[in-house]
Amino acid sequence: MKYPLSIATLSALVLAGAAAAGDWQAKFDGMDTDSNGVVSEAEFTAYKTADGETSAEDASEQFAQLAGEDGELTLAELEAAMSTSGGETPSERDGY
Ligand SMILES: [Ca+2]
Numbered sequence: 001m002k003y004p005l006s007i008a009t010l011s012a013l014v015l016a017g018a019a020a021a022g023d024w025q026a027k028f029d030g031m032d033t034d035s036n037g038v039v040s041e042a043e044f045t046a047y048k049t050a051d052g053e054t055s056a057e058d059a060s061e062q063f064a065q066l067a068g069e070d071g072e073l074t075l076a077e078l079e080a081a082m083s084t085s086g087g088e089t090p091s092e093r094d095g096y
Helices: 004-019 022-029 041-049 058-070 075-084
Strands: none
Touching: 004 075, 022 041, 022 075, 041 058
8 A cells, every 4th residue: 555546546647648539638738837838848858758768869859750840849739640650750740
């Protein structure tokens, strides 16, 4: 009984994130730590490196692909990227 709450909370978050395509809002909100409606590279990097499995360099690269040239990641960009199978670059879907 060391971690009764955190495990339940984590499980719920994981299940919710995997279950619904429309749940990107919650994930996005988790990244957008200053809640200004866009995810900056710093916010994205902090989010991605929090689990210790992604290096800051990799996160920065991913951010560049996701965010495009404006340097800001929006919910729409995140959804477009995640709904593309196999991690294709989102720009092809973005009406470029
Ligand atoms: Ca932000």
